[in-house]
Amino acid sequence: MSQQNDLPPGWIAQWDPTHQRHLFIETTSGHQQWEHPLETAGGPLDATVAPAPAPSGHGKRRAYAVGQTHAYDGAGEVAPYPDAAGYGAPVQPGMGGAPAPLFTPGLANDQFAAQQQAAQGQGYYGGSEQYPAQQPAYGQQQPMQYPPVNQLADQFGHMGLGGQKPFALHTANLVATPPNPLELLMPPPEIRLPPGASITDSPAANADPSYMRSTINVVPTTYQLLNKSKLPFSLVLTPHRTLKSAVNSSVDDPPVPVVTDTVIARCRRCRSYINPYVTFIDGGQRWKCCLCSMSNEVPQMFDWDQARNQPGDRWSRPELTSGAVEFVAPTEYMVRPPQPLVYVFLIDVSHAAVQSGMVATATRTILESLDRIPNDDNRTRISLIAFDTALYFFSLTPGSTETSMLVVSDIDDVFLPKPNDQLVLNLTESRAAVETLLGRLQEMFQDTQIIGSALGPALQAGFQLASTTGGKLITLSASLPTLGVGALKNREDPKILGTPKESALLQAGSPFYKTFAIECSRAQVSVDMFLFAATYTDVASLSCLPHYTSGQTFFYPGFNAARSEDAIKFAHEFGIVLGSQIGLEAVIRVRASRGIHMSAFHGNFFVRSTDLLALPAVPPDQNYVIEISLEETLTTPFVVFQTAVLHTTCFGERRIRVITLALPTTSNISELYASVDQIAVATFLANKAVERTQANKLEDARDMVQKYVTDILGAYKSNMTGGGGAAAAGLAIPTNMQMFPLLALGLLKHVALRQSSQIAPDLRAYAHSLLTTLPSQTLIPYLHPSFYSLHDMPPECGTIGDAGVILPPLLPLTSERLVKHGLFVIEDGQTIFLWVGRDSVPQLIMDVFNLPNYEALRGGKYTLPILDNPFSQRVNAIIGKIREMRRGPYYPALFIVKEDGEPPMRLWALSALIQDRGDQTPSYQQWLGQLKDKLNGSSYN
Amino acid sequence: MGGEGWLFLFAVLMAAALLFTSVFFIIMFSDLECDYMNPIDLCNKLNQFVVPENLAHAFLCLLFLLSFQWTALLINAPLLAYNVNKVVITKTHTFDATEIFRTLPQHKKESFIRLGFYLLSFFYYLYRMIVALISESE
Helix, strand or coil: CHHHCCCCCCEEEEEECCCCEEEEEECCCCEEECCCHHHHCCCCCCCCCCCCCCCCCCHHHHHHHHHHHHHHHCHHHHCCCHHHHHHHHHHCCCHHHCCCCCCCHHHHHHHHHHHHHHHCCCCHHHHHHHHHHHCCCCCCCCCCCCCCHHHHHHHHHHCCCCCCCCCCCCEEECCCCCCCHHHHHCCCCCCCCCCCCCCCCCCCCCCCCCCEEECECCEECCHHHHHHHCCCCEEEECCCCCCCECCCCCCECCCCCEECCCCCCECCCCCCECCCCCEEEHHHCEEECCCCCCEEECCHHHHEECCCCEECCHHHCHHHHCCEEEEECCHHHCCCCCCCCEEEEEEECCHHHHHCCHHHHHHHHHHHHCCCCCCCCCCCEEEEEEECCCEEEEEECCCCCCEEEEEECCCCCCCCCCCHHHHCEECCCCHHHHHHHHHHHHHHHCCCCCCCCCHHHHHHHHHHHHCCCCEEEEEEECCCCCCCCCCCCCCCCHHHCCCHHHHHHHCCCCCHHHHHHHHHHHCCEEEEEEEEECCCCCHHHHCHHHHHHCCCEEEEECCCCCCHHHHHHHHHHHHHHHHCCCEEEEEEEEEECCCEEEEEEECCCEEEECCEEEEEEECCCCCEEEEEEECCCCCCCEEEEEEEEEEEECCCCEEEEEEEEEEEEECCHHHHHHCECHHHHHHHHHHHHHHHHHHCCHHHHHHHHHHHHHHHHHHHHHHHCCCCHHHHHCCEEEHHHCCHHHHHHHHHCCCCCCCCCCCCHHHHHHHHHHHHHCCHHHHHHHHCCEEEECCCCCCCCCCEECCEECCCCCCCCCHHHCCCCCEEEEECCCEEEEEECCCCCHHHHHHHHCCCCHHHCCCEECCCCCCCCHHHHHHHHHHHHHHHCCCCCCCCEEEEEECCCCHHHHHHHHCCCCCCCCCCCCCHHHHHHHHHHHHHHCCCC | CCHHHHHHHHHHHHHHHHHHHHHHHHHHHHHHHCCCCCHHHHHHHHHHHHHHHHHHHHHHHHHHHHCCCHHHHHHHHHHHHHHHHHHHHCCCCCCCCCCHHHHHHHHHHHHHHHHHHHHHHHHHHHHHHHHHHHHHHC
């Protein structure tokens, strides 16, 4: 097609195999559209017709689908230019070398409506010009295709179709449509609430999907319907997500509005908080709870602006306009006065730890981060315990800035050598002492020859220090705990890897780590684990502590601070963890409309009662998945889910963060399928698979993933396509779930689950902990890495656009795209591989690496030099962008992979290309074949 | 009253005691479900009873073996094997507070099955005791 060439600057055309046409992308803004930019810009209208659906293998259904999507998405764009889009297509068939477009009644009608609309002069120009700026800041990769919900609703309203148009379900054939990674960047299916559901009609009435999203954006009215569809129903929560400036749009994440006047209206019966979906009755004197229909009194001060001491406007209160809101809680919500932030560092100072440079890097990072540790109220306290085969406490000598070291070598019965307040130092008052101590710690132990680690006793000591106030134990360990309680054995046995016995290695090796975790959770103590090991360190057991105390696990295999990449990665992540605004002493409860029940919980916390999650600390960007079951038939037109996180902020304020999500109900199975959020489903599946591995075996987890995919495909086939017949030739799936099978395959091929006898149990266990904690935005690339080609990227990539650095177009994950002279990036959010082809021209190597030729380049961890040439700067900009664009503390390390380099490195990088055939895993096409055979052979027909 | 009578009298009392432990377990589980109790206390409390309950049952089986009561032994053999597997071999008999909510339905089901089993065996022992007494008095 000629469309590639005659594009205005800043635009690229990307062939979209799904829709058999070019997708035009304005690279500076990320704006995407189907129409040729010259036409929509009001340029030469007769240049090319708007691409109309070309007849494809799936005949009418397909063409109809395109027409429909077009009418929805492009309505704002199509409408103003009836000449180009509306009339052009039918009147001038065959232009641009395209065959006569197949035209369907659906398309014609919708476009006709759109034209009518435009002809009536409803001012669409303004609307379509504004909307890129109004994009809801979803994640950072906001595609520009969908107008905001309310605007869309407006359009439907104007079109006379009513506010509640049923979801149009489009079926795709998986076998015939190659996966398009761009679809992973799409926002979830739109939530179409009945008109008037929200009393303020605010666009933010439903919280942003990054706070809370559901696997299905329409709730089935009965359990039978849900069961029939085989779709999982769960909520994916990240209540404390960080606010990051959105990458693909110029809009930053809006902060969560705070209600400061401590007027908290709650339902008397179900204890839910007032939200945009309640209704006011009795002239606004009472409100009706949207969860349980209870009528409640509106608090007296609700309409009073306490800040200005004058009557306020009820409708501007954040709890009525925003789905995500934070209340400042009065004393009734406190068991005790808000606790100060207490950090107890447990630092391994055995021979291995000192030699690897961990101690030096850690102390330097703490020293540099002292100003970033939240300490607004000057109450933050820190303490430091070093341990090898004994425990070393550091206490402040009264009246001096020096600390003295106290050695406790009795590790069987741990006691504190001094009272608590002399061991835990106030960061502001004892700043000098803390700094001297941190500066000297490395020196004190630098010649140590002691091997062995009393991690368990150190944890107990740390617990005694922190238990009265609650706090955080930050553990840095470089060897397997061998002494005292919690001693672990080296369970790793290469012979059992890849056999069913392997799964035992992924379960806790000592009951101590569970019982101690429970004690910690009770005393509001959270444990973070930073593990640095040259050899086996039993991540599976150690990560139990962060798991049940809502901490985080970080694992740096083969850490050596002499390699600057290792040191930078650790220092960066550790620094972010220290500086993050955590919540303390938290509980999470999710409430929902009557008939809906929370049945299972996944994530890092302790389940304290059937629906109450206890979190001693809430780190930002942690993901929780909650499974939902339907117990009664739902009769309301929409249902509401409300997550409340009661926590103490790190500046000593008790707050409740309330996140509300309303979803419409349906009794129509096709609407159910059309509203599936594949990202949320994949997140759910990853969590479920890890749970299954820990409770049973790896094989069971793999079977479960496989079963979910086959069940969904089978149910879709029998429910929606009428069983066998013509549909049997392909694999039918709703278009909004097209990437789901690939994501599931990515999960099956992931280090966490893959069938292999080569994967160290530590790596598996760490992958498990990541799968259950990463928010969707980071989890999806972890399952389905991003793949970019650098050597032939468009000239604007790597330069700064409106929304930061422009990334090259995403490629499908197959090694067919690798070329011998190329330079590629494969990244999964945890590691970045820079693949260098063997025939790379010396100029490219020179420009990027400052080396004479390919032979001079060495594989492995690498720091890219910033050179004085535009290409190097662009590559560095892209790498920098990849490192900072997602939420979470992770700082992916960069690896150079040479095409003919060391096989393990190469295989590791290639394992990220999940559409390819692996060692014992099928390629995507093969897998689809297997699924198809299974469906056709089973009783789904 | 002869040996057999005494044996089954003891078995009846034992079955009654076991019956009560099962009921106690079920009550505790429903307390947990209704949020009257937190999982940590529940597990600490119940874990004290698991091994004694299993020991009591094993002791009963031992008595049946020593007094050559093959039928009674045979009835109890499956449960004994299950208990031995759980306590001695896989060591999964303790309740885990971190997992309790996930495994609660299983635990309840198991407790109900035990309850049923003890109830049936209670009546069987009672019957055997009466038979033994009658045969003695004749």
